[in-house]
Amino acid sequence: MSVGFVMLCHTALDRAAEVARHWAKQGCPVVIHVDSRVRYRLVREMRDELSDVRKLVKFSPRYRCQWGGWNLVAATQAASQVMLKTFPDVQHVYLCSGSCLPLRPAADLIAYLQDRPDTDFIESVTTEEVGWTIGGLNIERFRLFFPFSWRRHRRLFDMSVRLQRRLGIRRRIPSGMVPHLGSQWWCLSRRTLTAILDNPERQAHDRYFSRVWIPDESYFQTLVRRYSTAIESRSLTLFKFDFQGKPHIFYDDHIPLLRRSDCFVARKAWAHADELYETFLGDCPEGVQRSEPNPGRIDRLFSAARERRLRGRAGLYNQGRFPVDNFENGKTAGPYSMFQGFSDLMPDFPDWLAKVTESRVHGHLFAPGRAEFSGGDTIIEGGLSDSASLRDYNPKSFLTSLIWNTTPERQCFQFGPADNQKLNGFIAADPNAQISVISGAWAVPLYRSGLPFSEIRREAARLQRIEMEFLELLSRHWVKARVRVWNLSEFLDDPLELLQLLVEEIAPRLRPRLTQPPEIVDLAGFGRFLQDLRNQGMQPMVMGDYPANDQFHTPDRHGHPLLVS
Amino acid sequence: MKPSAQTARVAFSLFLRRIRLLRRAMRHRHDLTAVRDVTAGIHPEAILGFACIRNERLRLPYFLDHARRLGINHFLVVDNGSDDGSLEYLAEQPDISLWQTGAGYKASRFGVDWTTWLQARYGHGHWCLTLDADELLIYPHWETRDLRALTGWLDGQGQPMFPAMMLDLFPKGPLTAHPYAAGDDPLVHLHWFDHGNYSVQVQPRMRNFWIQGGPRSRALLADPRRGPTLNKVPLVRWRRDYVYVNSTHSLLPARLNRFYAEDGGEQASGVLLHTKFLSSAPERSGIEKARGEHFFDSSLFSGYYDALIADPDLWHRHAQRFQGWRHLEALGLMSRGGWV
Numbered sequence: 007m008s009v010g011f012v013m014l015c016h017t018a019l020d021r022a023a024e025v026a027r028h029w030a031k032q033g034c035p036v037v038i039h040v041d042s043r044v045r046y047r048l049v050r051e052m053r054d055e056l057s058d059v060r061k062l063v064k065f066s067p068r069y070r071c072q073w074g075g076w077n078l079v080a081a082t083q084a085a086s087q088v089m090l091k092t093f094p095d096v097q098h099v100y101l102c103s104g105s106c107l108p109l110r111p112a113a114d115l116i117a118y119l120q121d122r123p124d125t126d127f128i129e130s131v132t133t134e135e136v137g138w139t140i141g142g143l144n145i146e147r148f149r150l151f152f153p154f155s156w157r158r159h160r161r162l163f164d165m166s167v168r169l170q171r172r173l174g175i176r177r178r179i180p181s182g183m184v185p186h187l188g189s190q191w192w193c194l195s196r197r198t199l200t201a202i203l204d205n206p207e208r209q210a211h212d213r214y215f216s217r218v219w220i221p222d223e224s225y226f227q228t229l230v231r232r233y234s235t236a237i238e239s240r241s242l243t244l245f246k247f248d249f250q251g252k253p254h255i256f257y258d259d260h261i262p263l264l265r266r267s268d269c270f271v272a273r274k275a276w277a278h279a280d281e282l283y284e285t286f287l288g289d290c291p292e293g294v295q296r297s298e299p300n301p302g303r304i305d306r307l308f309s310a311a312r313e314r315r316l317r318g319r320a321g322l323y324n325q326g327r328f329p330v331d332n333f334e335n336g337k338t339a340g341p342y343s344m345f346q347g348f349s350d351l352m353p354d355f356p357d358w359l360a361k362v363t364e365s366r367v368h369g370h371l372f373a374p375g376r377a378e379f380s381g382g383d384t385i386i387e388g389g390l391s392d393s394a395s396l397r398d399y400n401p402k403s404f405l406t407s408l409i410w411n412t413t414p415e416r417q418c419f420q421f422g423p424a425d426n427q428k429l430n431g432f433i434a435a436d437p438n439a440q441i442s443v444i445s446g447a448w449a450v451p452l453y454r455s456g457l458p459f460s461e462i463r464r465e466a467a468r469l470q471r472i473e474m475e476f477l478e479l480l481s482r483h484w485v486k487a488r489v490r491v492w493n494l495s496e497f498l499d500d501p502l503e504l505l506q507l508l509v510e511e512i513a514p515r516l517r518p519r520l521t522q523p524p525e526i527v528d529l530a531g532f533g534r535f536l537q538d539l540r541n542q543g544m545q546p547m548v549m550g551d552y553p554a555n556d557q558f559h560t561p562d563r564h565g566h567p568l569l570v571s
Numbered sequence: 572m573k574p575s576a577q578t579a580r581v582a583f584s585l586f587l588r589r590i591r592l593l594r595r596a597m598r599h600r601h602d603l604t605a606v607r608d609v610t611a612g613i614h615p616e617a618i619l620g621f622a623c624i625r626n627e628r629l630r631l632p633y634f635l636d637h638a639r640r641l642g643i644n645h646f647l648v649v650d651n652g653s654d655d656g657s658l659e660y661l662a663e664q665p666d667i668s669l670w671q672t673g674a675g676y677k678a679s680r681f682g683v684d685w686t687t688w689l690q691a692r693y694g695h696g697h698w699c700l701t702l703d704a705d706e707l708l709i710y711p712h713w714e715t716r717d718l719r720a721l722t723g724w725l726d727g728q729g730q731p732m733f734p735a736m737m738l739d740l741f742p743k744g745p746l747t748a749h750p751y752a753a754g755d756d757p758l759v760h761l762h763w764f765d766h767g768n769y770s771v772q773v774q775p776r777m778r779n780f781w782i783q784g785g786p787r788s789r790a791l792l793a794d795p796r797r798g799p800t801l802n803k804v805p806l807v808r809w810r811r812d813y814v815y816v817n818s819t820h821s822l823l824p825a826r827l828n829r830f831y832a833e834d835g836g837e838q839a840s841g842v843l844l845h846t847k848f849l850s851s852a853p854e855r856s857g858i859e860k861a862r863g864e865h866f867f868d869s870s871l872f873s874g875y876y877d878a879l880i881a882d883p884d885l886w887h888r889h890a891q892r893f894q895g896w897r898h899l900e901a902l903g904l905m906s907r908g909g910w911v
Contacts, residue, residue, distance in 0.1 A: 248909050252727055259715040278719055307911060315909035318837040323771045325736045325780060325802055326840035326906045328831045335835040385887045388767020391789045399795035400770035403784075410903060411767035 009034055009116055009193075010096035012085040014078070015104030016041035016071065018277035019052045022104030028287045030059040032112035035093040037085045038104075042068040064088055073157055076216040078190075079225045086199055097123065100193040102243060105274035107256065107264075107282065109244070111290035115270045118296070119193070125236045126198050129188030130227040143167070147219040148185045149176045156219075180214055188227040191243040191273065194234075201233035202226065244269035244301050246308045249316055254308060258282050263307065269299040321410050321438075323403065337436040338409040343418040343512055344439060346476075347447025351497070351526055356380070356420065358524040363513040365416035371408070372401070372425035387411040394426075401429040409438075416512060423448050423472035434479055439487035441480065442508055445473060446494040446549030450527060453535045459542070467544050474548060493550030501526065529556050582825075589823040592814045595680075596687035602674040603649065603685060606658065610647070610668045610693050617644035618698045618718050621689060623682030624661075625651040627704035629851060631660055632754040637707050639666070642717035643700060647693060649685045651676055668693075676864040683815050694809035698722040701805050701819050702843070707757075708735055708805060709896050710841030711907035722808070724910055732822070733806040734830040735841035737799070738764050738904060739785045740893065741848045741885035750850045757846040763890040765789065766902040769801065779821045779828035786848075786885045791878040797871060803843055804830065839908030842899055853882045 011029050015022040015038060026036045040049050049065075056063045066085035069077040082101060089099055098119045119125075133144040143150075150170045154162040179185065194202075205211070211229065215221045230237060244267060246254040253274050256264060258281040264272055265285075275282055318327045320336025329335070348355045349369070360367040360380070369378030377392040384392045388411035390404070391397075397404045409417060433439045448469045452462050480489045488511070490504075497504060501523045509518050533554040536546050546552075613619070620643040624631070635646070646667040650658045651674075661669050672685065679685055690699055698718070702708065710721055710733070725733060740761035742749045749760040769784035783798035792798055803819045804827065814823050821828050832838045860876035863869040891902065899905050 250728070254911065255720075255724065255727075257712070257716050257720060259712060276716075276720055276723070278717075311907070311909055311911040314837050314906070316834075316836045318832065318835050319903065322837070322903045324769075324840070324903055324906070325734045325782060326831055326838035326908060327836065328771060328773060328780065328833060329835040330833045333833065333835045385789070385889060387889050389765030389786065389789055389887065389889060390768045393789075393795075395793075396768075396770075396784075396788060396795045399798075400772060403770045403772070407767045407769065 008093070008095050009098045009100055009112065009119055010089045010093055011036045011100045011102060012066075012082065012089055013038045013102055013104055013106075014041075014071070014081060014085075015039065016044060018105060019044070019048055020055075021275070021277050021283065023052050023055050024283060024287055025104070025106065025108060026056060026063050027059055028108060029112060030056075030062040032290065033062070034112045034116075035062045035064070035089065035096060037064045037066050037089045037092075039066045039081045039085045040068055041081075042070040064092055072155070074155070074220040074222075076221050078222040079215065080212075082222070082226075083203060087203055090196065090200060090203070097196050098193055099196070099199055100242070100271070101191055102271055103191070103273060105277065106191075106243060107272050107275040107286055108270070109264055109267065109272055109286055110270050110295065113290070114295050115242075117294045118270070121296075122236075122238075124195055124197065125238050126192070126194045126230055126234045127238045127240060127242045128192035128194060128227060128230055129241050130186040130230060130237060130239050131188055133185050133187060143219065144187070145185060146171075147187075147224065148179055150219070151175070151177065151217060152219040177214075177217070180210065182232065183211075183214075183228060184231060185224060186227045186231055187224050188239070189241045189243070189245065190222040190226075191241050191245065191271075192226060192230075193242050194226070194230065198230060198234045202229045205233075242269070242299065243271045243273050244299070244304065245273040246304065249312050256282060261285050263304055267299065267301050267304050268295075268297045269301055321406055321413075323406055332435075336438070337432065338406055338438045340409055340413045341416060341438045341440065342409055343416070343508075344421045344433060344441045345418065346421045346423075346442070346473075347444030347494075347497075348442070349420045350422065350447040350450050351444060351494075352524040353527065354524045356418075359418060359509075359512075362509055362516075362518045362520070363416070363418075364516060365418055365512060366412065368417065368419040370422060370425050371405075371419040372397070372421060372427075372429070374424065374426070377404070378420075398426055398428070401426060402432055405429060405433070418512070423469040423476065427472060427476065430476055430479055434482070434485045434487050434489070437486040440508075440511060441487045441489045443477070443480070443489075443491045444494055444497045445477060445491060446470075446546065446552075447497075448473065449494075449536070449546065449549065450529070450532065453532055454527065459538070463539060463542050463544050466539060466546070470544075470546065470548060477548070493548060495550035495552045498526070498529075532556055585823055585825055588816075589812070589814055592687065592816070592823070593691070593812065596684045596691065596814065599674075599679050599684035600688040600692075602672040602679065603670040603688070604672065606650070606669040606671050607662050608668050609665075610645075613645050613693065613697075615696070618642055618700065618722060619644070619694055620646040621648075621686045621694070621699055621701040622646065622704060623649040623651060623686055624653065624657060624704045625676070626653045626655045626657060628653070628655045628657045628660055629751065629753050629849070630704045630757070630846065631657060633756060634702075634704050634707070635664065635667075638700070638702070640717075641700075641708060641713065642719055647686075647689045649682060649689070651682060651685075677867070681818060681865070683818065687814050690809050690813070691811040695811040697809055699807055699809040701807075701815065703818075705846045705849075706737065706805070707844040707846065708841060709844060709899075710735065711839060711896060711900065711905070711910055713841075713896060718806075721910075722806070726808070728909075730830070731808040732804050732827050732830055733839070733841060734780075734802065734804050735806070735843045736782055736904065737785075737801040737803055737843045737845045738899070739787060739799075739801075739845045739847060740764050741786055741890075743884075743886040743890075745882045745884050746848050746852050746879075747850045747882050757849060758844070758893060760850070761846055761848060762893040763886055764893060766891045766899075766904060770795070770798070778825065780831055787875075790883060790885055791875050793874055797875075804828065805843065806841075837906040837908050839910050840905045842896070842905045844893075848885065853880050856880050 029036050066088045069081040071078045156163045215225045255276045257276050258279050317335050321339025356367040366380050368380045371377045376394050377397050379386050506520050533556045539546050620638050649670045741763050765785050769782050772781050774781050780802045782802040788798035800820050805819050856876045856879040859865050866872050
């Protein structure tokens with residue numbers, strides 16, 4: 007009782023020969039098929055090299071195999087027949103490729119198969135349930151004609167498929183046959199394989215499948231459903247495909263991972279991975295391990311790679327990842343908050359917020375003079391400089407770098423109409439942003455500045471225009487940020503409740519209970535100041551109904567946050 | 572991009588530009604005199620290294636060792652009038668074909684005309700790695716997988732190029748405080764870098780990538796627009812009608828600059844460790860400033876040279892220490908993409 011290996015080879019014959027010798031040395035017969043495109047000289051060298059084990063290593067008739075073509079199946083059939091005929095002891099036939107690498111001793115595999123003498127290990131899934139087919143063709147693989155090569159004449163291939171769909175062309179699937187698909191690397195019992203190969207209807211089967219697309223993934227997978235009594239729908243070979251459907255390659259640095267997988271055979275090994283081949287083709291340990299294959303760790307590693315390749319890390323912009331607008335999977339790396347008007351009204355607001363929420367609170371990051379990092383730093387994480395010219399050269403990179411460099415710490419910063427406004431659209435469209443605005447608060451420092459009134463009036467008009475543009479932007483339908491806008495009067499009406507709302511959102515785990523807001527500057531005379539502006543012909547529009555006597559907290563007024571998004 | 576009259580016009584003008592650059596490289600081949608030509612021994616599968624150097628005797632030993640370790644089989648080097656023994660040193664190496672020229676560096680587009688000619692002549696069909704002597708390429712898994720593995724994988728992916736961003740390394744303290752001797756590992760002295768102050772954008776015309784920033788923008792240059800271009804495409808499966816446009820920052824045909832994913836995914840990329848700030852940098856800057864061969868308009872960069880000559884300390888509290896490629900990947904400077 008033994009297992010025999012059928013190897014399909016087309017490159018790196020020296021490695022294939024090493025593997026064949028490895029199996030043969032452990033008493034397992036091997037039948038090698040070499041693609042007929044390989045030069046004769048190379049095949050002769052391979053034969054010569056394996057001459058000392060020629061009793062157990064046979065060569066089967068050569069076919070010219072192309073991806074997705076019938077000859078791959080024909081080659082497998084021929085090699086399997088050689089195997090069944092020449093080695094009557096063989097109870098299971100294991101199909102592998104020349105770049106497959108044995109991970110465990112043959113004795114382990116033999117013991118494993120002896121425990122399951124009639125089981126056929128072949129991935130075989132109905133066409134409705136496959137999610138991984140190339141080109142999106144499932145059942146149509148069996149129903150259409152494929153005169154053009156998918157690899158070489160992609161356009162003609164697609165056109166012919168479309169044309170046949172349009173014309174409603176359908177091949178008849180032979181009766182009694184239910185199309186199944188699956189990996190081409192199987193391990194079948196002698197009984198099932200004989201039933202498939204010595205079947206009186208084989209000619210009809212072959213004729214039908216020779217025109218099916220990629221028959222190596224469907225011929226045995228379909229027929230085994232008819233003749234097998236016990237199917238384990240999985241492959242004993244460990245293989246992984248990347249997102250393009252190309253097999254992942256194993257290198258020297260995968261040795262620990264492969265060893266822990268407990269799989270029998272892995273596909274595919276890099277031909278120049280000397281250490282890998284030395285390790286797994288070395289002397290086999292004594293005794294039989296009966297552990298089940300466990301590719302879980304490898305699965306996780308490769309699905310993480312797939313995720314990284316396809317979705318990337320949110321908020322990262324580098325040489326390999328520069329997503330176009332709205333394909334970012336996260337414009338920034340983490341949540342952050344932008345406050346407009348708060349520090350104008352409450353000069354201690356940044357320090358207070360930092361203490362209450364335990365996040366990092368910067369001053370005006372987009373101030374005209376410099377980026378006001380917290381603590382007055384000139385360089386912060388990542389070497390980000392406070393230089394206004396560097397920041398304004400590429401504000402988007404500035405902000406995304408800041409957030410990326412400081413994750414997971416939450417960043418808060420002050421903003422205002424006097425700051426650089428270039429990035430407003432980006433921030434408004436970013437779901438990570440929390441934008442809170444007290445509109446009109448910019449007038450408070452202006453009022454207290456003591457500048458000549460004509461200058462104040464001009465500046466007030468400019469800032470109001472900028473703020474109104476910003477508010478207009480924040481009310482667009484595509485805004486994804488969490489936006490809250492209060493006007494000055496609404497905020498002053500009940501500052502504590504509104505601040506509580508914001509603080510809870512920034513630090514949900516701390517759940518700080520506010521008892522006292524930070525100190526609000528003395529506003530005596532501000533109502534009069536607004537009236538003066540009006541009298542001078544400048545209409546203050548963003549402050550709301552600010553009472554002329556600066557008195558709030560009348561019982562009939564309540565500030566409601568205007569939740570825009 | 573949808574085909575339109577505009578894109579067709581850009582494509583045509585880029586085509587003309589490529590032809591012009593190729594013809595220019597053809598003309599400049601007369602600048603070169605072969606010192607040692609062993610190109611006949613290049614194996615069809617060989618991975619080739621190209622470089623144009625001047626007075627790099629100090630860096631060359633380690634530079635060549637590193638490239639050999641990566642699996643470069645044959646180097647094709649142009650020496651632009653070295654007088655510090657670089658030429659003699661290179662001529663002794665068995666795996667180097669060497670050309671010499673005394674012609675102007677600026678007049679040959681900073682050496683690109685010469686290397687373009689060599690690439691067209693000897694690089695066709697080969698994977699070609701084009702480096703400056705102060706660049707050390709690293710890529711995902713580079714310690715365990717050589718360039719054959721990387722290029723084999725790229726071939727399988729149908730990707731004929733591999734990008735690597737330049738990462739300026741700097742020492743802690745003034746540059747001259749860490750004297751460097753030929754053959755030393757430069758990373759012993761230079762192992763600090765900035766990881767998150769880069770400006771990333773896409774140029775509209777050729778739609779190629781533009782990364783600027785790092786310590787040079789932060790500390791040495793006044794105008795961020797003049798910040799050094801850091802993106803490079805050093806590794807390309809060459810065809811004789813390809814051409815580098817400026818240094819190895821971008822190539823024509825323009826599709827070779829499309830190495831980044833636009834759908835949010837991450838493509839594989841590497842890093843060129845830039846050892847410019849060795850102890851010799853201040854002295855070298857004085858010489859370069861006097862020669863005026865390194866920028867089209869060197870007067871714009873006199874402030875930069877002066878800052879370098881003043882032997883600055885580029886280190887800061889948040890500088891990161893180099894700990895290998897996985898660290899760089901975690902910081903977001905490179906990525907293994909789908910290559911595990």
